[in-house]
Structure formats: C-alpha cells, structure tokens
Amino acid sequence: MVFRGIGEVQAASLPTPVPAAGEALLRVHSVGLCMTDMHIMMGHFAVKPPRVLGHELAGVVTAVGAGVDPAWIGQLAGVSPARFCGHCLPCRNGSPHLCANFECLGNTHDGGLAEFTLVRGEQLVALPNGMTAERAVWMEPLACVLHALETAVALPRIKGNDGRTRVLVSGAGTLGRLLIQALRFSASNDDDSAVSVAVVDPNADKVRIALAAGAEAGWIVPRSGSADETAAQIRAWADGSLMAVIETSGKAIAVERSLDWATPRTRIVLFGVSDPQDRAAISPSSILAKELSITAAAGMTPATFDAAARLLNDDRLDTASLVEQVINLEQVPDALTRMSQRSTGKILVRL
C-alpha cells in the first residue's frame, strides 16, 4: 500500500526486497493503522512519495543479511519502527524523538503495509512466548502514550486535598483509552502516586467506554460553542488540583477549552496530531494568572518503547477491546478515507 501523493494511497506490485548487510526481511503478519498514516495521506507530514506506509507492525523473519543473527529466521518479531542517530543536538540533549536525522518505517523508509518489508536487525524485538502479532503491533502506540505520560507526570506533582493527583484526558479515542489504562497502571505500581483520571469527549459512546476502561469521571462536551457547564463540572472534580490535561483529539477547540479546565499550574500536554492549518485562540492572561504550561509529547523515545514492550506482557492491559475492525491489505485506502472523515477505533490490518 503505497502513498503516492496527497489523498492517494494505492495498491502496488513491488519486488520482494532482499536484505542487505544488517537487515532482516519480515513477512508481515499484522499492522495497526494510525492517525499518523491518515495525516501522511492528507499531506500533513513531509513524507516523500512513493512510500509504503505502516509503522505499527509485527511479522515473521524470513531472511537476514550478513551481521544479523540467523536464529531470527522463522521467529515472530515485533518492530521498533523509529531510529535515532544518537549524535545530533537533540539526541545528545536527551530528546532522541526530536532527532534531526530521525528515520521511521512508513515515513522515511518503506513500512509494514506490504506482504514483505525490510527492517534493520536492531529494530527486531523478541516476543515473549505466547505474545501474538495482534498484541505486538501495540508497542509503538503504547510507547507514544508512555512518552505523553512522562511529560504530564513530571515533577513537581500536584496533589489535591485528598492527596490524589488528577489527570484529565481530552478525547476518548484509541489513544485516550490507552492513556487511561496506562495511567491506572502507573498509579497501581506506585503507592505514593494515587492518580484519578477523568475523560471528556463529544461522543457519548466513547465517554461510556472510557468510564468502563477505568476513568473515574467523564463528561460529554458539545462539539462546538460554549462548554461553560462542562468546564464548571470539570473544575469541581479537579478541586483546584488538576495536574495535567492530556489532549489527544488534536482539535484546536479542545486546546482552547483546556485552558478553561486548567487549575493553577496545570500542564497542558498536546498529544493529538492536528491539521497544520488549524489555529487556536488562547488567552495569555489565563496562562499567566494560573501559571500554566503548554507542552507537547511527539512520538516515542527508545526508553518508552522498551517500557511499552514490557508493559504489553501484562495481560491486564486490554488492547483487544480497542480494536474496532480487522481488515485486509486491499481495504486500507477505504479505511484511511473513513478515518479522515470520522474518528474510528483502532483498525488492524491482517495480511
């Protein structure tokens, strides 16, 4: 499935690649479709066509080039899609995800939406016994979620009168729901950091599902216009101690509203991908008065990828319920178009 230009993702017949030194050939089993793929199709990222899309993948190694352990052959493997140079300024300053020479499958290199794809040997991730390819494709999205969390939960922690830390997730789509689960895990693994998570979304069904997934409170917010009533309810829940709003929808209006929901020193973390043309109108005075931080979490880091791969070993993390539909490769262009028109749950491609 090849990105050929804005709005065009089409099937193509390509020769099966041959692994060079340091590379492995993967027979792809499963690929997660991501909002990033949709935004690439819409021309919102500087991806040069033609490019095979797909960066959330798992498959069986069928051949390796010199320097890659032949023991991989026949193994089902996960894939760490991004590569960081390690020597540019952001890499040296501890922000490898902002690498000036960033490489990623389905972006700078052909990716997983193909029967076969090439990866570097060091991008292969060994799977524990029993982990399926459908599960392994969650490594990358979960790594991005964990990066958003480490951005939100940076010190100093803000605690309410009851000693709890409050986080509001804006947008109850796939990543919002994955965030809620990850937040509950981080809370259960650390007694000192009781976290209450709430969610806000225009879609009543999504709010209901997020509540079932562990959000403590949820609000249905109008898609446009005034949301004063919701803001008052959120502020009452926050009790003056909202540590972070993690904004997953990428909608400008949600960023504007986040400033209303904020309490003193709230950290607003932009995590959803926006259309580059979008603009938000924000009040500098409310930023100053409440001493707010507006920050962002873009992509994953090597550390959050490792943490995500480990976290997926825990069966309590529910990824299956996040999958809305399983499709085949030929259905990808329709699915991406559908994603551009309305938000869907996770779409999994099985080859």
Ligand SMILES: [Zn+2]
């Ligand atoms: Zn992704």
Ligand SMILES: [Zn+2]
């Ligand atoms: Zn770099």
